[in-house]
Structure formats: structure tokens, C-alpha cells
Amino acid sequence: MQRDSATFKGSQQAEAPSAPRLGQKWTRYRIMRYYVVPWIFLIPILSLHAFVVVIPALQGVVYSFTDWSGIGEAKFIGLRNFEEMFFEDQSYIDALSRNVQWMIFRVTVPFAFALFGASLLAKVKRGAMIYRTALFMPFILPSIVTATIWRYLYNPRYGLPTLVGYDKALLGQSDTALWAIAFADNWQFWGFLMVLFLTAMQGIDPVLYDAAKVDGANRWQEFWHVTLPGIRPVVLFMMMMVMIWAFLVFDYVFILTGGGPAGATEVISIDIYKNAFQRFEAGYAAAQGMTICLFAGFVVSGFALLRKRGWDI
Amino acid sequence: MIARREFFLFRKQRENTAFNHIFLSILVVFSLGPVVLLAVNSFKSNTEMGLNPLGLPQEWRFENFGRAWEQGEFERTFKNSVIYVIGTVSLALILCGLAAYSLARKNPPGANFVMLYLLVASTVPVWLYLVPLFFLWRQLEFLNTYHGLILIYTAFNAPFSIFLLRSFLIGLPVELEDAARVDGANELQVLLKVIVPLAWPGFLTVGLVVGIGVWSEFQVAVIFTHNPEMFPVTTSYFKFTDRFGRDWSLTNAGAFMMVAPVLILFLALQRRFVEGLTQGGVKF
Incomplete structure (x- = not known):
């Protein structure tokens, strides 16, 4: 974990070796190679991760303010859940x-x-x-x-x-x-x-x-x-x-x-x-x-x- | 004079490590004793377990394993677990390998944001999203399916796998890839023909850690599978100990069968395990 964050910092200082430099033509090939292809490689796992972790996490935040059985409509009740938790x-x-x-x-x-x-x-x-x-x-x-x-x-x-x-x-x-x-x-x-x-x-x-x-x-x-x-x-x-x-x-x-x-x-x-x-x-x-x-x-x-x-x- | 002094130092050092060896041996007994006991007890009969709970068996009963295999339905659950492990490991290696290659070599715009996102996402407490995820999975009819669990396991393992593979790929020389590109290879060919053959130790480490993690996983499996037909070994064994909890020879034999593959892999490749698990920092 520590090692990872260390390499992470390192990458920010590292120069992008392949980005098009000033004065080079923005050909279709270049855009494909430096912008599109790398993101095509990233998107599958990032979207899976967002689907399994981030979207449910956001839903969790929303549901925490509701009365919801898990089936059907969730009823918004504000901070009632937290009130019940800490005081009752x-x-x-x-x-x-x-x-x-x-x-x-x-x-x-x-x-x-x-x-x-x-x-x-x-x-x-x-x-x-x-x-x-x-x-x-x-x-x-x-x-x-x-x-x-x-x-x-x-x-x-x-x-x-x-x-x-x-x-x-x-x-x-x-x-x-x-x-x-x-x-x-x-x-x-x-x-x-x-x-x-x-x-x-x-x-x-x-x-x-x-x-x-x-x-x-x-x-x-x-x-x-x-x-x-x-x-x-x-x-x-x-x-x-x-x-x-x-x-x-x-x-x-x-x-x-x-x-x-x-x-x-x-x-x-x-x-x-x-x-x-x-x-x-x-x-x-x-x-x-x-x-x-x-x-x-x-x-x-x-x-x-x-x-x-x-x-x- | 010098010789005497050195002899003295040498002797002193030996005394020092003797102390260390004694206490380390005690710790080893503490760590391995229970595992050895599990292995030994899985050969005892139930009556012998009562008379001789901690010693070697008088009679080695190999039929315990056959009985546990039958009663615990290990044939089906082993198959299920193998499917979960192979599915997750291959999906994780392919998808995270692509992402790690992109982050290590292409440095696309937004790469630092992706790294930060993964770092933060890997520390979000699992209980924040597990409940909504369950109801989402139920809506999609992903409960009690192979792909339902495999997708979850792959996503949970993604941050660790991407970090480890990325740091591994950064350590590889760029020249070989450039040479391949000069020869007219496209991105995918570079990845498959140059990177993967060079980086296989990294892929092996990640595959081992992810594979063992999925084989041992309990919490997600117990929430997302209810149909006994789809149980992996862990949750199936949990139900099994519920039924046969007092039959210690049966439960010990079952547990031993479950860990035997893990132990063999660990002993064969322990450097890789220790490296992977400690660099990842988190076992989910």
C-alpha cells in the first residue's frame, strides 16, 4: 500500500513519453494512439468497478435517508434513521x-x-x-x-x-x-x-x-x-x-x-x-x-x- | 589479541541468537501447532478424538476423507469454487492487465485521476455498498449465478491488481516495445507478444493472490448465494459444520481437504505470496 502510493507520486513527476509535442500534427493516428487507445484499455475495468462499488455506494448514501424494506419504493425520512440509531x-x-x-x-x-x-x-x-x-x-x-x-x-x-x-x-x-x-x-x-x-x-x-x-x-x-x-x-x-x-x-x-x-x-x-x-x-x-x-x-x-x-x- | 577478541564477539553473537531461536520456535509452535493438529485430527475416529484430543492417531483412518467428501458434497462445491477462481483470475488479469499497461506506458490524460480514484475506492468500507449491491444484483437476477460473484470479486480485486501490475510494468525496459512497434506491431500485439512474456512473474503474483482470496472468500459468498447448487466450498462447508458440528473427524477432514490445495501452492511459491500480499497491503 505504501509502496503503491510512493510509485503513484513518482508517476506524477514522470514525463509522458509519448504525448504529441507542440508543432506536431494532430493526425487521426496520433489522437487514436495517444488518447483513444489508452482509454479503451482503461474503460472496461473502471466501468465494472464503478458498477459494483461506486454506484451502490452512492445508492447507499441515498437509501440511508429512507425507510426501505429492500423491495419496492423507498420513503424519504430525513435523518430519522440516524436519530433512531444513536438515541433509541x-x-x-x-x-x-x-x-x-x-x-x-x-x-x-x-x-x-x-x-x-x-x-x-x-x-x-x-x-x-x-x-x-x-x-x-x-x-x-x-x-x-x-x-x-x-x-x-x-x-x-x-x-x-x-x-x-x-x-x-x-x-x-x-x-x-x-x-x-x-x-x-x-x-x-x-x-x-x-x-x-x-x-x-x-x-x-x-x-x-x-x-x-x-x-x-x-x-x-x-x-x-x-x-x-x-x-x-x-x-x-x-x-x-x-x-x-x-x-x-x-x-x-x-x-x-x-x-x-x-x-x-x-x-x-x-x-x-x-x-x-x-x-x-x-x-x-x-x-x-x-x-x-x-x-x-x-x-x-x-x-x-x-x-x-x-x-x- | 585480535583473534581472541573476535572469538569473544562470535561467542557473544551466538548466545544472542540462541535466545532468538528459542522464542521463535515457541512462536512457530503457536502458529503451526493448530494447523498440524487439524491435519492429524482429520485421521482420527470420533471416539479416539475424545480419548486422545492432541496426540497422533493410533489408527490412521483415511476413510474420513471419503465420508467428508460425500457428506459435504465437496465434488460440486470444489467445482463451483474452481469456476469462481478461474473466472475471477482470468477476468482480473485481462482487464487489470490492460488498465495497468495503459497507466504504466501510455500515461493518458487523466491517468493520475484514475490512480487517485482507485486509491480512494479501495479504502471505502465494504458495508457502505454491500446492501445496495445485493438489491441491485437481485434486480438484475445476478444472485446465485457464476457471473454474479465473478463480477463482484473482479471489481473488489481491481485496485490492488492494477497497482501491483502497474508497478511491475514500470520496471520493464521500454526498448523492446519500441523495437516491436518499429517492426509494425499494433498496441494489442505489443501487449500480448512483448509485455506478457516479460511480465509473467507479476501476472503470476497477482493471479495467486486473487485466486487464493476468491477460494477463501466467505462474506460476499454468504450474502450473494443462497442456492446450495451454487455454493463455493467456504459457505457450503459452513452449512456442513452446522449439520455435523459435533462430528469432529468429519469436519476436520473437510477443512483439511479445503486448505490442502492452498497450503501446497503456498509452500511451492511462498516468496511470491508474501511479496504479493504484503505489497497489496489489503486482503479483502
């Missing part, structure tokens, strides 16, 4: 608070795992590739398989909890279910973060480590004063992305608990799914989708503000 619908507020808990978990536990793993792996030469492959591997597993694995590991009859004499279902109790799901998600996700951090760590100037060693820094001081500042841009960028993604979580909750027990793991996406496809409240669901956009916007502008204050992101 306790289940929405609860779902939102679960997304915030999920977000807090996601920016701490996987980041701690990834920073720990990457800083260990950056120093290792022998077997580094094997470690990297093994630790990255859970990331490529389908969510349904990860969920099955952890449903088995959490099962109260012969799963992991029984090893320590705990015989209650972690996924079946309202006070543990969300954290159990979050930990399964962390197991799958942290290896991906680790590889990103590892790549960034390999870009740190080794002279800095030598200097730290000369100054007698221990492992922790070295990590805190050399490694972490060196990879801060990547860490902060990923924190922003992870915070945005935290409002989209769906798969693991849907598969492992479906929002239960007794609604204890119902996050916003599950609420939207039920409103749109089971309770025929598509207008209300669209409004809830809008609020996710709003929170993503808050996160992005929060980071933009930090950047303005001089943080290097």
Missing part, C-alpha cells in the same frame, strides 16, 4: 462498543506479537526464511478453516481449556466469547503484520545498532530507541488500517457465534446483515453502513491531524 437503538450502541473493544484488542495484541516476532527474526540469519514462512502461513488460511480450528481448540470437552482444568465453553459465555473470537483472529493475522515490520526493520541502518551497542544498550533499550523509531511509519500506517478494518469485522463473528450468545458478540456488521437480509430494514442497514464510513473518516482524520502536528506517518 441500544443494540446499535452495544454493537458499536464491541467494535471499539475489538479495535483496542487489534491494535495491541497482534501488534505486540508482530513486533516481538519481527525483532527476534531480524537478528537471525540461519533458518530466517523457514521461520518467516511458518509464521506467515496462518494468514493464507480461509477464515472458515481458522474458525473451525479454533472452535475445536476452544471446545469444552477436550479442547485447550481442559488442559488447565477449565471446562466451560469460551465461545458459549457472554463475557469470554468476544475475546475468544478476537484471539482466533489474532492468531491468523499477526504473521502478516510481522512480515511487514520485518521488511521495514531490514531498512534500518546497521550503524545505529552498532552505536547502540557501543553505548551499552540492552535488548529492550535497543528495541525502544533504535528499532521502533526506525519502523514507526509502517507501524502507524498499519495501525490506521487496522483501526479502519476493526469496524468491518464479519467472518469470524458470523462463523463462530453468529452474534450470540444472547447477542454478546453482535458487532455492527452482524447487525447490518440482520437488518438488511432478515428484518427487511434495508434503509436502516444502509444508514448503519454510512456510520462505518463516518468512523473510518474519524480514524483517517485523526491520523492526518497527528501528521500535521509533525508526526512522521
